[in-house]
Amino acid sequence: MTPRPQGQxxxxxxxxxxxxxxxxxxxxxxxxxxxxxxxxxxxxxRGDFVSIGSTIYVRTNTLGAWQVVTASDSYWSLFANINPAxxxxxxxxxxxxxxxxxxxxxxxxxxxxxxxxxxxxxxxQRDNYPLRYTIPWVNVKxxxxxxxxxxxxxxxxxxxxxPDMSNRGIVPPGKPVELAAxxxxxxxxxxxxxxxSVRQPASEHKFVLIxxxxxxxxxxxxxxxxxxxxxYGDGVVAAEPIETGAPDLLRAQVxxxxxxxxxxxxxxxxxxxxxxxxxxKLVGATAVVSTGLPMLPVxxxxxxxxx
Numbered sequence: 001m002t003p004r005p006q007g008q009x010x011x012x013x014x015x016x017x018x019x020x021x022x023x024x025x026x027x028x029x030x031x032x033x034x035x036x037x038x039x040x041x042x043x044x045x046r047g048d049f050v051s052i053g054s055t056i057y058v059r060t061n062t063l064g065a066w067q068v069v070t071a072s073d074s075y076w077s078l079f080a081n082i083n084p085a086x087x088x089x090x091x092x093x094x095x096x097x098x099x100x101x102x103x104x105x106x107x108x109x110x111x112x113x114x115x116x117x118x119x120x121x122x123x124x125q126r127d128n129y130p131l132r133y134t135i136p137w138v139n140v141k142x143x144x145x146x147x148x149x150x151x152x153x154x155x156x157x158x159x160x161x162x163p164d165m166s167n168r169g170i171v172p173p174g175k176p177v178e179l180a181a182x183x184x185x186x187x188x189x190x191x192x193x194x195x196x197s198v199r200q201p202a203s204e205h206k207f208v209l210i211x212x213x214x215x216x217x218x219x220x221x222x223x224x225x226x227x228x229x230x231x232y233g234d235g236v237v238a239a240e241p242i243e244t245g246a247p248d249l250l251r252a253q254v255x256x257x258x259x260x261x262x263x264x265x266x267x268x269x270x271x272x273x274x275x276x277x278x279x280x281k282l283v284g285a286t287a288v289v290s291t292g293l294p295m296l297p298v299x300x301x302x303x304x305x306x307x
Contacts, residue, residue: 081119119135131150184280187213206302208276208293248264
C-alpha cells in the first residue's frame with residue numbers, strides 16, 4: 001500500500017522482512033488511519049451508518065431521518081457483513097494466516113458473503129473476539145477502495161446521544177444552509193486548468209472553483225471567512241482555499257443585516273479529482289455540500305485542451 005488517500009493502490013516498493021515466495025502476497029491492508037493509507041476524515045462529525053443485528057440503517061436527509069437498507073441498495077453489498085453478528089451466514093470460510101491487531105494475535109479468515117463477495121475478518125485467537133473486517137469495492141473510475149472496520153467493545157451496551165442538529169448533512173449545490181445569522185449556498189462548481197498570471201495549477205493538477213453566496217438576515221452581523229472552508233474527495237484531503245489573484249475570489253468581510261455577498265473559492269486538486277465534498281465550519285452550523293464535477297471516461301484528461 002502506498003501513502004495515498006482512500007486506500008488507492010500505487011507503484012511503490014517497501015522493504016518488508018520475510019521469506020521470498022511466489023505465492024499470493026500475505027500482506028494485509030492497514031487500518032484506514034494508518035500513515036501508509038492516509039487518514040480517512042470524519043468530515044461532518046456524526047455517523048450516517050448504523051448496524052444493529054442484521055439490520056442496516058443509513059441517514060437519508062438533512063433532518064436526520066433513517067431508512068433500512070435492503071439487498072436492492074448499493075450500500076447493502078458493502079456493509080451486509082460489517083456486523084459480526086451476521087458472520088454465521090457466510091460460506092466457504094477458511095483460515096488464510098495469522099496477524100497482529102493492536103498487539104493481539106489473530107486468525108485471518110477469508111469467506112464469502114451471501115452475494116458471493118470475498119471479505120476477510122480478523123478473530124482474536126484467545127477468544128475469537130472480532131477485531132477487524134475488510135471488503136474491497138471498485139468505484140466508477142475503476143479504482144479499488146476498501147471498507148475497513150475496526151471493532152472495540154463489540155456487542156456491549158452503548159448510550160447514544162442525540163446528534164448535533166447544527167450539522168444539516170450533505171446538501172447539493174443550490175440548496176441554502178441555514179446559519180446563525182442567515183444562510184450560505186454553493187451556486188456553481190467549475191474547474192480551471194489555466195489559472196491566472198499570479199498562480200497556475202501544477203502539472204497534472206487543476207483548480208476547482210466553488211462559488212458561494214452568503215445572505216445576512218440578522219439579528220447580528222455575519223462573518224465571511226474563506227479559511228472556514230476545506231475540500232475533500234478523490235485524492236483530496238482537507239485542501240485549503242488558495243490565492244490565485246482572480247478578482248472574483250471570496251474575501252473576508254462582515255455583513256450586516258440584509259446584505260449579500262458572492263465570491264469564489266479556489267482549490268488546487270489532482271486533474272482526475274471529480275467526486276468532491278466541500279465543508280465549511282461556520283458559526284452555528286457545519287455546511288457539507290456535494291461539489292462533484294462531471295465524470296470523464298477513464299484516460300481522458302479534463303485539461304488536455306488547456307495543455
